[in-house]
Each structure stands twice: as structure tokens, then as C-alpha cells.
Amino acid sequence: MPTLLNMPDLALRLIMEKLDYLSVQCLRKLCIDLRKSIFRINPESTLSVFQMDLSCDSIITTLRFKDRTIKITYQKHETGCLIKWTGANGKMMQDSDYVKMALHDAQLLLDSKNSGALDRFSFSTEDKSEDISTFLERFESYLTSRNKPLKVEYFSMHVSSQNHILNVFPFMNPTEIQTLDMAFFKDNGEKLEDAVLEKIVKSEQWKNAKELQSAKLFRDTPLPNLKHFKKLYLENTTLTTDMVVELKEVGFNVIQ
Structure with missing residues (x-):
């Protein structure tokens, strides 16, 4: 049975084009070989709007894709960086710089x-x-x-x-x-x-x-x-x- 790892690049590219950006990023995390394949193919994103609002303690990135709009907030925190995004709970990244x-x-x-x-x-x-x-x-x-x-x-x-x-x-x-x-x-x-x-x-x-x-x-x-x-x-x-x-x-x- 064919898998994503042994598919030819053309077939994998066609699959990637059906996915949104976040889905592609989830696939990248499955294994190193798949990550390398996605990096090699570098599928085109449907991202149409990229907006950043910067302040002294936070950076807000607003993204518009073909089928959704996502807002990500990177909040400066005394122990690292607190990341919040649309439709999900926040995540604390310890010892990480928000910039x-x-x-x-x-x-x-x-x-x-x-x-x-x-x-x-x-x-x-x-x-x-x-x-x-x-x-x-x-x-x-x-x-x-x-x-x-x-x-x-x-x-x-x-x-x-x-x-x-x-x-x-x-x-x-x-x-x-x-x-x-x-x-x-x-x-x-x-x-x-x-x-x-x-x-x-x-x-x-x-x-x-x-x-x-x-x-x-x-x-x-x-x-x-x-x-x-x-x-x-x-x-x-x-x-x-x-x-x-x-x-x-x-x-x-x-x-x-």
C-alpha cells in the first residue's frame, strides 16, 4: 500500500495542494523523512493576507488563508513567551523570546x-x-x-x-x-x-x-x-x- 513516504513528488505535491497551511505543518511534525519531502516540494500556500501589529510586549500576526483567518499572539512573559491563537488554548514556551x-x-x-x-x-x-x-x-x-x-x-x-x-x-x-x-x-x-x-x-x-x-x-x-x-x-x-x-x-x- 502506498504511503506518503514512498509516493512520487508529483503525487505528494497534489496532496499538499489540497491541504491548508496548518495541516501541512502538522504533517511536517510526523517524521523527519516526511518533513524533508515537504521541504523539498515546498507546496504553495493559500496565504493571501499577512499582517503584523507590534508593541513593546507583544506581536500579533493576522493571517488570511483561502478558507480561514487566524490570529496568533506572541506575548512577552517573565518566564518565556506565551503564544495564543484562534480556536486554541494558549501555550507557554519556556525560556523563549517572543521576538x-x-x-x-x-x-x-x-x-x-x-x-x-x-x-x-x-x-x-x-x-x-x-x-x-x-x-x-x-x-x-x-x-x-x-x-x-x-x-x-x-x-x-x-x-x-x-x-x-x-x-x-x-x-x-x-x-x-x-x-x-x-x-x-x-x-x-x-x-x-x-x-x-x-x-x-x-x-x-x-x-x-x-x-x-x-x-x-x-x-x-x-x-x-x-x-x-x-x-x-x-x-x-x-x-x-x-x-x-x-x-x-x-x-x-x-x-x-
């Missing part, structure tokens, strides 16, 4: 996207703590180590530090991004530093995007860097008559 645990799982999840693009990729944090900076620096290292840049259609980052944007945005696949949504978590009138703005607007990710949302962050961006967008939302921006004319000439419907 490392969340990062490890994030890598596994994103590695499951082999060829397809995420519908939405979202990061949100109002915190500037050392833990958050450490997470994003390590996440940047992961992104740069990928064989292929991560494909994302809707890219969203709401952060408190300008450098956090540069930890992630430049390492997305530049040909897949359709919509950009970047902002500071709290609007205190802070502007992007010239060096940060220059890196963003000169990137291929920026140049290839079709739509810019929540663009208060870019209200002082020189107009030539905005004209390629098909749809543009600018808030609290003072437009001169010449700017309005120029925007209308390239097809924008300007509402003041």
Missing part, C-alpha cells in the same frame, strides 16, 4: 509563498523600543536572504520610526506592488527626512506602484515623484494653481 518566536513563524509563513503574491502585506507599530527595532532588523536580514523578493500587491506600513520603513519596503518585489499605504502611526506633523524620502521615491517599488493611499506622509514630496501614480490621495496639502493644472494635465481629478 524570535514571532520572527521564526513569520519566515515559515512567508517562505510558503513560492510564486504567488500576497494580496496584502501590513506592518503596524507605534513603538520605538529596542525589541521592535531588533525584530525589524532581523526581518530585513530575512528579506535580503530570500532567493526571490517577496511578492506583494498592497503594501502597508504605519510606523513611528522612519528607519522602520527602510527595513522592509526596499526588499519587496518591485514588479508586483500595486498600492502603497505608508504613514506615521501618530500624525504629529513629522516629515520624512530628505535622505529617507529620496531612498523611497527613487526605489523601483515606488516607481512601479499604481496607487498611493494615506499620503499625508508624502505631502511635501516633489510633484514629479507623484505623477506616475494612477490614483493618488493627498491630505492636508496646499496646492498652488500651477500644481493643480499640472496634476489635471496628467489625468488627476483634483478635489480640494
Whole structure:
């Protein structure tokens, strides 16, 4: 009788494609040989939305698959990391760091996207703590180590530090991004530093995007860097008559 261990790769791949991500991960734990086979095949995940909300003592990952949405919370604890997820009791991981645990799982999840693009990729944090900076620096290292840049259609980052944007945005696949949504978590009138703005607007990710949302962050961006967008939302921006004319000439419907 054939088993998963002696099936040809094509048959095993077809079976893997019928399973959701969590079921595949359960199979990985059955035995080393099966884990190696799944690693070799690397089945494509139905993951469509990947969202992380980071704070100084917890990281919440929200995942949307074809048939379910899952929320996982990694809670900092004095003895380790408390992990909670949708539909299950929490589990205490003794002597484990919540940043490392969340990062490890994030890598596994994103590695499951082999060829397809995420519908939405979202990061949100109002915190500037050392833990958050450490997470994003390590996440940047992961992104740069990928064989292929991560494909994302809707890219969203709401952060408190300008450098956090540069930890992630430049390492997305530049040909897949359709919509950009970047902002500071709290609007205190802070502007992007010239060096940060220059890196963003000169990137291929920026140049290839079709739509810019929540663009208060870019209200002082020189107009030539905005004209390629098909749809543009600018808030609290003072437009001169010449700017309005120029925007209308390239097809924008300007509402003041």
C-alpha cells in the first residue's frame, strides 16, 4: 500500500495542494523523512493576507488563508513567551523570546509563498523600543536572504520610526506592488527626512506602484515623484494653481 513516504513528488505535491497551511505543518511534525519531502516540494500556500501589529510586549500576526483567518499572539512573559491563537488554548514556551518566536513563524509563513503574491502585506507599530527595532532588523536580514523578493500587491506600513520603513519596503518585489499605504502611526506633523524620502521615491517599488493611499506622509514630496501614480490621495496639502493644472494635465481629478 502506498504511503506518503514512498509516493512520487508529483503525487505528494497534489496532496499538499489540497491541504491548508496548518495541516501541512502538522504533517511536517510526523517524521523527519516526511518533513524533508515537504521541504523539498515546498507546496504553495493559500496565504493571501499577512499582517503584523507590534508593541513593546507583544506581536500579533493576522493571517488570511483561502478558507480561514487566524490570529496568533506572541506575548512577552517573565518566564518565556506565551503564544495564543484562534480556536486554541494558549501555550507557554519556556525560556523563549517572543521576538524570535514571532520572527521564526513569520519566515515559515512567508517562505510558503513560492510564486504567488500576497494580496496584502501590513506592518503596524507605534513603538520605538529596542525589541521592535531588533525584530525589524532581523526581518530585513530575512528579506535580503530570500532567493526571490517577496511578492506583494498592497503594501502597508504605519510606523513611528522612519528607519522602520527602510527595513522592509526596499526588499519587496518591485514588479508586483500595486498600492502603497505608508504613514506615521501618530500624525504629529513629522516629515520624512530628505535622505529617507529620496531612498523611497527613487526605489523601483515606488516607481512601479499604481496607487498611493494615506499620503499625508508624502505631502511635501516633489510633484514629479507623484505623477506616475494612477490614483493618488493627498491630505492636508496646499496646492498652488500651477500644481493643480499640472496634476489635471496628467489625468488627476483634483478635489480640494
